[in-house]
Amino acid sequence: MNQLSNRRSDRIVLEMPIRISGAFSATRDFTFRTRTMLISRYGARILLDHEHVPLSTVCVSSMQSETEKETEARIVGFMGDCPDGPTYGIELLDKEEKFWGIGFPRRDESARAVARVLLQCSKCKSLELTCLDKVEAGIYQVQERMDHHCKNCQQIVEWTRALLQQWPVTSAMLVPKGAQCEIAKGSKKDCLTACIRSTAFGDDLAGVNQLVEAGFYFRSELLYKKDDRVEVALPYYVDSGNVFVMATIVENLGRTAFTGHLYRAKYLMPSAS
Ligand SMILES: [Zn+2]
Known part of the structure; x- marks a missing residue:
């Protein structure tokens, strides 16, 4: 490692x-x-x-x-x-400098997040990796925007999802194979799409139908095992900078009436380093 x-x-x-x-x-x-x-x-x-x-x-x-x-x-x-x-x-080497031009969350903000998005200030265009708790994620799911404080503008402003047009992006790494058809299969009950990344299956776009404390429920056709380590981007967008964090499969609740198995997953807390 x-x-x-x-x-x-x-x-x-x-x-x-x-x-x-x-x-x-x-x-x-x-x-x-x-x-x-x-x-x-x-x-x-x-x-x-x-x-x-x-x-x-x-x-x-x-x-x-x-x-x-x-x-x-x-x-x-x-x-x-x-x-x-x-x-x-x-x-x-310089831990003080904001070299990438992106604000990152404090460790305690990240620890209680159920979703993470790369947002852009509507006024100064600065970028921020924003951690959302359960309530904020529910609001964001509906509006795809948030109002919160911008350090540059020094006021409450509207933040929207950062789109990738600003960078010269190659398409190969943005859309996993089969991604579009997996999204199409999603149930109307799903609230968000997540990308579940594992060494066994690669990238798996899964419908997330419930956000819970430090984790979420998702549906997938793939057979994950209890305690499998995965990386998760939740929510996942084809046209934005997606934020991946470590998570583990807690349980497989069996096949659903819609597509695939229903799983519960929980985020792994960042290590101290
Ligand atoms: Zn701003």
Whole structure:
């Protein structure tokens, strides 16, 4: 296991263009243009199509806006191959800086959340990973917007779902295979769609019909086992930055009158690191 997955902090699936630069040796520098595949508060999983990346401190430049930002990061290791190439984990060294331009929740806010969304301030356009409790998730499900305080604007403003048009996104990683037909099969009783990600089945789009304290009920055609570890994005949208967190299957309540088995799942609390 690598450090990023051990940390279990909230992670957003987002492709952001970046540049990595550093030195192979005293006489050989390197610069690669690449992109993130997902980001967390202090790190990211990035595509790095190069065989001999030194596991060292590098300079990361964010190229998402006209004013380029730079910060130092450590390459923490290989994180596996994806269809677009090898991926590596990086850890940002400056824990004070908001390098990604996204506000992340405090650990206690994340611990009591039943849903997580990437929201954008309607006035200043800043982005925030927002944790929703059961009541807030119910309101958001109906309105897909929320009113809350913006630190930049220093007032209560309307926040809406952040759409991905602002980043140069490739489609491959946004829509899992079979995703659209799974959504179509969803029951009218489902309140939200979740993406259940597991090593056994990959990405599974499931209908969520009830949010409960620290967890939720979902329906799926797939056969999960009790105590299976999964990653969950709830709610899941094809056109937004989805937030994945760790969860576990608590029980299988059997086949439903609609599609698939009904499961109860609970979120796993972030570790202290
Ligand atoms: Zn604002």
